[in-house]
Amino acid sequence: MFMKSFENVLPKLVIAPGFVLGFAFIYGFMIWNGVLSVTSSRMLPNYDEFVGLEQYVSLWEMDRWLVALKNLGIFSVLYVGGSMFLGMGLAIFLDQKIRFEGVLRTVYLYPMALSFIVTGTAWKWILNPSLGLEKLMHDLGWASFHFDWLVQSDTAIYCVVIAGIWQSAGFAMALSLAGLRGIDDSIIKAAQIDGASLPRIYWRIILPILRPVVFSTVLVLSHLSIKSFDLVMALTAGGPGYSSDVPATFMYVMSFTRGQIGLGAASATMMLATVAAIVVPYLYSELRAKPHER
Amino acid sequence: MAASLHIAGIRKVFGKGAKAVEVLKKIDIDVAPGEFLILVGPSGCGKSTLLNIIAGLEEPTEGELRIAGKNVIGVAPAQRDIAMVFQSYALYPTMSVADNIGFALEMRKVPKAARLKRIHEVAAMLQIEQLLDRRPAQLSGGQRQRVAMGRALARDPQLFLFDEPLSNLDAKLRVEMRAEIKRLHLVSGITSVYVTHDQIEAMTLGSRIAVMKDGILQQIGTPDDIYRRPANTYVAGFIGSPTMNFIAGQVDGTGADAVFSFEGGELRLPCPTVGKVTLGQRPEHIHLDPDATWRGEVILVEPTGADTYVVVRTGVGLITVRTPPSTQVLMGDVVGLSVSGRHNNWFDAQSGLRLI
Amino acid sequence: MAASLHIAGIRKVFGKGAKAVEVLKKIDIDVAPGEFLILVGPSGCGKSTLLNIIAGLEEPTEGELRIAGKNVIGVAPAQRDIAMVFQSYALYPTMSVADNIGFALEMRKVPKAARLKRIHEVAAMLQIEQLLDRRPAQLSGGQRQRVAMGRALARDPQLFLFDEPLSNLDAKLRVEMRAEIKRLHLVSGITSVYVTHDQIEAMTLGSRIAVMKDGILQQIGTPDDIYRRPANTYVAGFIGSPTMNFIAGQVDGTGADAVFSFEGGELRLPCPTVGKVTLGQRPEHIHLDPDATWRGEVILVEPTGADTYVVVRTGVGLITVRTPPSTQVLMGDVVGLSVSGRHNNWFDAQSGLRLI
Amino acid sequence: GEVEVLHWWTSGGEAKSVSELKKIMQSKGHTWKDFAVAGGGGDNAMTVLKSRVVAGNPPAAAQIKGPALQEWASEGVLANLDATAKAENWDSLLPKAIADGMKYKGNYIAVPVNVHRVNWLWANAAVLKKSGVAGMPKTWTEFFAATDKIKKAGFIPVATGGNAWNDLTNFEPVALGVGGVKFYNDAFVKLDPKALNSDAMKKSLETFRKLKGYTDAGAVGRDWNIATAMVIQEKAGFQLMGDWAKGEFVAAGKVPGKDFLCAAAPGNAGTYTFNVDSFAMFKLKDAAAQKAQADLAVAIMGPEFQEVFNLNKGSIPVRLNMNMDKFDECAKLSAKEFVDTAKSGGLVPSVSQDMALKPAATGALKDVVSQFWNDDKMTPETAMKNMVKAATTK
Amino acid sequence: MITKHLPRALIYGILLIAALFFLAPLYVMLATSFKDAAQIRSGNLLSWPNSLNFESWQLAWSSACTGVDCRGLKPYFVNSVIMAVPAVLISTAWGAINGYVLSLWKFTGSEVLFGFMLFGVFMPFQVVLLPMSQVLGYLGLSSSLGGLILVHCIAGLAGTTLFFRNYYTAIPKELVNAARIDGAGFWRIFFRIVIPMSTPILMVTLIWQFTNIWNDFLFGVAFSGADSKPITVGLNNMANTSSSVKSYNVDMAAAVIAGLPTMLVYVLAGQYFVKGLTAGAVKG
Numbered sequence A: 001m002f003m004k005s006f007e008n009v010l011p012k013l014v015i016a017p018g019f020v021l022g023f024a025f026i027y028g029f030m031i032w033n034g035v036l037s038v039t040s041s042r043m044l045p046n047y048d049e050f051v052g053l054e055q056y057v058s059l060w061e062m063d064r065w066l067v068a069l070k071n072l073g074i075f076s077v078l079y080v081g082g083s084m085f086l087g088m089g090l091a092i093f094l095d096q097k098i099r100f101e102g103v104l105r106t107v108y109l110y111p112m113a114l115s116f117i118v119t120g121t122a123w124k125w126i127l128n129p130s131l132g133l134e135k136l137m138h139d140l141g142w143a144s145f146h147f148d149w150l151v152q153s154d155t156a157i158y159c160v161v162i163a164g165i166w167q168s169a170g171f172a173m174a175l176s177l178a179g180l181r182g183i184d185d186s187i188i189k190a191a192q193i194d195g196a197s198l199p200r201i202y203w204r205i206i207l208p209i210l211r212p213v214v215f216s217t218v219l220v221l222s223h224l225s226i227k228s229f230d231l232v233m234a235l236t237a238g239g240p241g242y243s244s245d246v247p248a249t250f251m252y253v254m255s256f257t258r259g260q261i262g263l264g265a266a267s268a269t270m271m272l273a274t275v276a277a278i279v280v281p282y283l284y285s286e287l288r289a290k291p292h293e294r
Numbered sequence B, C: 001m002a003a004s005l006h007i008a009g010i011r012k013v014f015g016k017g018a019k020a021v022e023v024l025k026k027i028d029i030d031v032a033p034g035e036f037l038i039l040v041g042p043s044g045c046g047k048s049t050l051l052n053i054i055a056g057l058e059e060p061t062e063g064e065l066r067i068a069g070k071n072v073i074g075v076a077p078a079q080r081d082i083a084m085v086f087q088s089y090a091l092y093p094t095m096s097v098a099d100n101i102g103f104a105l106e107m108r109k110v111p112k113a114a115r116l117k118r119i120h121e122v123a124a125m126l127q128i129e130q131l132l133d134r135r136p137a138q139l140s141g142g143q144r145q146r147v148a149m150g151r152a153l154a155r156d157p158q159l160f161l162f163d164e165p166l167s168n169l170d171a172k173l174r175v176e177m178r179a180e181i182k183r184l185h186l187v188s189g190i191t192s193v194y195v196t197h198d199q200i201e202a203m204t205l206g207s208r209i210a211v212m213k214d215g216i217l218q219q220i221g222t223p224d225d226i227y228r229r230p231a232n233t234y235v236a237g238f239i240g241s242p243t244m245n246f247i248a249g250q251v252d253g254t255g256a257d258a259v260f261s262f263e264g265g266e267l268r269l270p271c272p273t274v275g276k277v278t279l280g281q282r283p284e285h286i287h288l289d290p291d292a293t294w295r296g297e298v299i300l301v302e303p304t305g306a307d308t309y310v311v312v313r314t315g316v317g318l319i320t321v322r323t324p325p326s327t328q329v330l331m332g333d334v335v336g337l338s339v340s341g342r343h344n345n346w347f348d349a350q351s352g353l354r355l356i
Numbered sequence D: 001g002e003v004e005v006l007h008w009w010t011s012g013g014e015a016k017s018v019s020e021l022k023k024i025m026q027s028k029g030h031t032w033k034d035f036a037v038a039g040g041g042g043d044n045a046m047t048v049l050k051s052r053v054v055a056g057n058p059p060a061a062a063q064i065k066g067p068a069l070q071e072w073a074s075e076g077v078l079a080n081l082d083a084t085a086k087a088e089n090w091d092s093l094l095p096k097a098i099a100d101g102m103k104y105k106g107n108y109i110a111v112p113v114n115v116h117r118v119n120w121l122w123a124n125a126a127v128l129k130k131s132g133v134a135g136m137p138k139t140w141t142e143f144f145a146a147t148d149k150i151k152k153a154g155f156i157p158v159a160t161g162g163n164a165w166n167d168l169t170n171f172e173p174v175a176l177g178v179g180g181v182k183f184y185n186d187a188f189v190k191l192d193p194k195a196l197n198s199d200a201m202k203k204s205l206e207t208f209r210k211l212k213g214y215t216d217a218g219a220v221g222r223d224w225n226i227a228t229a230m231v232i233q234e235k236a237g238f239q240l241m242g243d244w245a246k247g248e249f250v251a252a253g254k255v256p257g258k259d260f261l262c263a264a265a266p267g268n269a270g271t272y273t274f275n276v277d278s279f280a281m282f283k284l285k286d287a288a289a290q291k292a293q294a295d296l297a298v299a300i301m302g303p304e305f306q307e308v309f310n311l312n313k314g315s316i317p318v319r320l321n322m323n324m325d326k327f328d329e330c331a332k333l334s335a336k337e338f339v340d341t342a343k344s345g346g347l348v349p350s351v352s353q354d355m356a357l358k359p360a361a362t363g364a365l366k367d368v369v370s371q372f373w374n375d376d377k378m379t380p381e382t383a384m385k386n387m388v389k390a391a392t393t394k
Numbered sequence E: 001m002i003t004k005h006l007p008r009a010l011i012y013g014i015l016l017i018a019a020l021f022f023l024a025p026l027y028v029m030l031a032t033s034f035k036d037a038a039q040i041r042s043g044n045l046l047s048w049p050n051s052l053n054f055e056s057w058q059l060a061w062s063s064a065c066t067g068v069d070c071r072g073l074k075p076y077f078v079n080s081v082i083m084a085v086p087a088v089l090i091s092t093a094w095g096a097i098n099g100y101v102l103s104l105w106k107f108t109g110s111e112v113l114f115g116f117m118l119f120g121v122f123m124p125f126q127v128v129l130l131p132m133s134q135v136l137g138y139l140g141l142s143s144s145l146g147g148l149i150l151v152h153c154i155a156g157l158a159g160t161t162l163f164f165r166n167y168y169t170a171i172p173k174e175l176v177n178a179a180r181i182d183g184a185g186f187w188r189i190f191f192r193i194v195i196p197m198s199t200p201i202l203m204v205t206l207i208w209q210f211t212n213i214w215n216d217f218l219f220g221v222a223f224s225g226a227d228s229k230p231i232t233v234g235l236n237n238m239a240n241t242s243s244s245v246k247s248y249n250v251d252m253a254a255a256v257i258a259g260l261p262t263m264l265v266y267v268l269a270g271q272y273f274v275k276g277l278t279a280g281a282v283k284g
């Protein structure tokens, strides 16, 4: 009897430390953040002065925050869509029995390995009109070439998108390739016999089968896009002005350089809410799926 | 719309240079219009490869291939007017059953109305009308199998190819689907090539059976032929369950004097030759005979209900005997064995080839 | 080391409240030491659940369970001294065959030398000595099956549990392994419970068979019993292949006057009762009889080599007849059918229960 | 004891200055633990500092300046330096404007290191000559006349860095030159909405926008010193920058007055926007560390350090009555004007260098100015409206 | 076999152009690191280095100055190694154990617990900086490598748990049952059966965690002390130091050095990463 009940308790004991710490880390700090957001904390956390929702009110009155949100919208859509599109395209092409597939795969994937702390400078050069691509084209004699997105307020965020896609497309490629490789070969054979052309086979049969892969890739990428911080910091630091600011950098600047911790906390709450809006449905499906599988 | 199929000198080599493997070695088969040809053979013998070549999914290295008299080498699968059923069914998982069945028609630009009509016809034939809106994942194995058949039938092709379509089903369902396929073939009359490694399927379904091994055609003939007059010991052992009993021995004398003697016994049988031979006898042609001199110990009694199989250890190895269920033998009994003598299969001891 | 197994009033409910499902409904089974009990039944009927309860992998909701007379409810699986063979074999993929076989001994702190000795003994018994260094992935299906058996045998347990151990094998191999398991059981004499949904396996392997459906025990008895005297139409239809023919009709008169009449025919048979009944007849007990009045059209002829099954469409539905391979009938022929009358299975038309 | 000093002086001249301090401390028997975090004008360093303070493990000293000192002090984490100050007589050694900045509620909480003048205009003499510009422009009109000539001559008229603080650094002398001292004080020290919404501001913004027309497209994200290098390398004519730019000229071997020229920014004569670097001392528990901390304060204020440090950094000593012999012309000019403007009332804190406002307000203002600079579609009116809003930031 | 219907040249063309796009920044970094100052000033970004100049590499590695410290990146690199190795190992092992319980030893509520844990994967880390420093302060781990290791372990836990849980879900429950009957307990099953089967997911997790931890800047800068700064902070100090004689070649060499370990891991073990992902680390 003892053995039996011990076996029942042991698993719980084993995961307890991780979960206690993990939950403290996630939810404890989340609550802590929530509390801060209703105080007037500035340089340091300060729990004495309760100001209600004042920080949230100021937050939504700030042009910079609205710009950050708008940028997040633009960035997420283009970054997730772009990475998906490029990654999946590359995966489809790579799946055509390509020579040097291993090498190419590594080339597409390596940006994942590098932080923007490392590649930021190179990117800044490449995108900078007077140092990078534009200059290169001019040097090569293509005088009308124009590429100054980085320095224009309304286009700087697209530079961030380009760099973001550069970093993540390989990941999308890897997942899609994995998905493609998992498809039963005979399905493609059947479609060929049924008379479908190659583009149709991909469009009508393979892409629909890959939907779960697409879904999880989109999920991973979209949460990365909400968390994206290094990318923006290293590339534009939110500039020019604050035109490429995103919520993560906004929160960082407010909390750490501006001495407006309360405001920063309020923006963090908004970010967490956004994350929750994406994650909770996913969690729900994850938890609900197959209640008694095996 | 039944078409003939002409396969001549087909070779297939995978890989190049040192790594080249010859998977098919000069296969010649002719299939008459409306025939149901079975390809059997052990795993890896090249059955699927041959089928893929017929379908146009692989190119043969060498050889001739004609469907309805038309050379189809180099013709795309879609243009060959064939339909194929796969072991894994290969249903499109994201489409409904109706869409699965209608896909080939859609690709051939059949107008929607006509397509729907055909889908319903086929579904009615297979009794899956109530499933048309489901996804493959919501179907049972047998239902999936039916949908896969429906997909192939919808187009009313010239040629039907099946690659082990039943091997993912359980025993009971397999028996039912076997009958179903046979029925559909009778109704449609479409020329079919059917790959299996289940010899019962081969026996019951085919109008002719082609037995393959290591890329070489061993024998081709009607089920009856193959069962009663196997061309070599390989085919003899492969077809029939329980498997044929082989008795290695020596024939001395000719005509009425001929004696077949072997370890632990001898039999007076009409023998085709003298010297070392192997006698093949199916379990149903060996009998328990209390008076026989050839004796052995019963080591296993397997009652299947309708019959009981008795396995006897003799000087030439284990011999399986089919007996009526009423037979009362027990493990450990020593029994005598006799052969009827009318169903002898004689093989050369060396080459394993059939003698006469 | 054979032990008895006593199962009494076992119930198992999964889930709670509204979602509760009663998967086992008061199962009582006694297995004598050394017996080989088969559990058969359709998918989802609770076979695996019962086996898991015996193994201690699940707790029963209610009921009594004794192994060798000892109550084992609450005892950990490892302490029950049982061995189990799984459908998927559940071999440890990262261990060599030898380690797989020896793992349970290692867990029981058997010294290395003794362990090795035992591994070799078991490997010799199963003829897998040359495989001891391989990984499961490097083995064929049949070899894996043997290793799984070896793992179970190594410990010389009190009780052997098998959960569909052969259903992943192909037909040929299944027949061989069936014999192998039977042989091993004879050699070891260990009490065994064997789950399958293949009725041929059930018939040939078991010393007794328990037929289950929807968590309820339908019948328990020797293979002969179950085959010849099925307790209800469900069991009658489940056991035997091809399946038993059922003829629904009406009995009038008693004794020698009794007439069993049905759509399209009537038979003079000794009947147990009057009124609406169903007659069950196995294919081997119905004969083609040119003179019979009960007639129908042949719609399918299935030659399996040793026998030929003829399917006839009659007024009471399709009737399958087993005939010798020499029979010459063709599809479309109209034939007469007769029954021998000695193997009648009478069932109540309503409840499906056996009459006498 | 051990002193851990958090700073972001990592560039050549600055690093040399810091190592001077390190030497002094080591000679007094202390261990110097250098905690340098570069980047973003101290942004990263601030993050570290906050995290360290929150963890209850602050460094001995950290580079903090301007009203942020008082904010930190109000959190109650800074040490009281009055004892050292009294012993060393800081009150009489420091100009009042600076001493006040180092105090919270009358107590010293930080040690000043140097004084920078921010409103300088730097020029490459050769470029001016080649473009036919006679001398340093005195007014914005003159300035734009000069830039037109430089542009025609094929040079970049104005080199500038491309960060938000650099944008504000450009704007500051424009506003001061266009609007005058009172306007500057009202707008950027008192955050008077009237001043922020005045004609002077509008004119300042228009001038500022005009200035941008003379900068190059590659400026975005550029560091100020790269811009200085453009002037040094004869690629550009002017740069508006504080006197730390001089360090770059000198390090490149250029001679003031000959190779490069320095002058008050156009219209900024008689004014002085100051930027005082300082070290705040944090409350520590360990007695030895406290002793080391006091010694550090003394060393920073000591004449030798003040001299060496400021020679390297391009700034002038905070300590009055220093011997300025070793300093160059620009520095001497700066020292003189510092004293003069203090008397005349032209001495104003530099808003761009965080000297005028608390970080939050500076930041908000920076946002507006920088956005205006970078977004050519934004009208001065919108910018002014945003400034008024920014002024309410707490 | 479907390939023959597409023009091969087009496929290769597209793949190559994409490869150039992906390689461009790396090329710029490498090329610049080998150029000398003169060439950087005069040439353009993509020009081939005139000579292979390893001097800047040497400088970046062992003698470039940040502030008063002229030891190059070496000490930071060492710090990063000391930090990353245990943090990666611990967080991976921890995740493996959690995943093991959550997939093979489910209990009532374990799924819900897991769901709540998952949220951690999506937490923006800026949010936790301040509270975490406070906690580290309480624990006396502030400004130390130990503290950094702890932070990385906890921050990575949700992710590693997710990876392992999803992977182990695919292990047949029968395997565990067989081992239980064989007499193995919780830990023995884990170490003898489950761990040996985990190579693909171990590779994924190790690579993933190593990349995250090695590349982390935020925690590194906020929680490290003067002597425990990781390489990203060192690189940042070097590259963000303003000085007119900015040696871009040294900066770039430093950047490549900082990225080298992770890049190496991807190049050497990238195929396992892809394989492991296939094996069910990220599922739909």
Ligand SMILES: Nc1ncnc2c1ncn2[C@@H]1O[C@H](COP(=O)(O)OP(=O)(O)OP(=O)(O)O)[C@@H](O)[C@H]1O
Pocket: B014, B015, B021, B023, B041, B042, B043, B044, B045, B046, B047, B048, B049, B050, B197
């Ligand atoms: N693309 C390929 N490249 C190299 N060898 C191949 C290829 N496809 C098949 N083979 C080899 O050819 C042989 C025959 O394969 P095939 O699939 O035709 O066998 P099969 O008879 O269908 O077997 P099974 O009953 O297992 O399906 C096998 O040895 C297989 O390994």
Ligand SMILES: Nc1ncnc2c1ncn2[C@@H]1O[C@H](COP(=O)(O)OP(=O)(O)OP(=O)(O)O)[C@@H](O)[C@H]1O
Pocket: A292, A294, C014, C015, C021, C023, C041, C042, C043, C044, C045, C046, C047, C048, C049, C050, C197
């Ligand atoms: N953990 C569980 N929770 C809820 N229901 C379960 C659970 N395990 C099994 N069941 C249900 O119990 C019923 C019996 O399952 P069991 O696995 O015993 O069937 P089986 O007879 O072994 O079938 P098969 O032949 O398919 O293996 C099924 O309907 C199944 O869905």
Ligand SMILES: [Mg+2]
Pocket: B047, B048, B049, B163
């Ligand atoms: Mg095959």
Ligand SMILES: [Mg+2]
Pocket: C047, C048, C049, C163
């Ligand atoms: Mg089961």
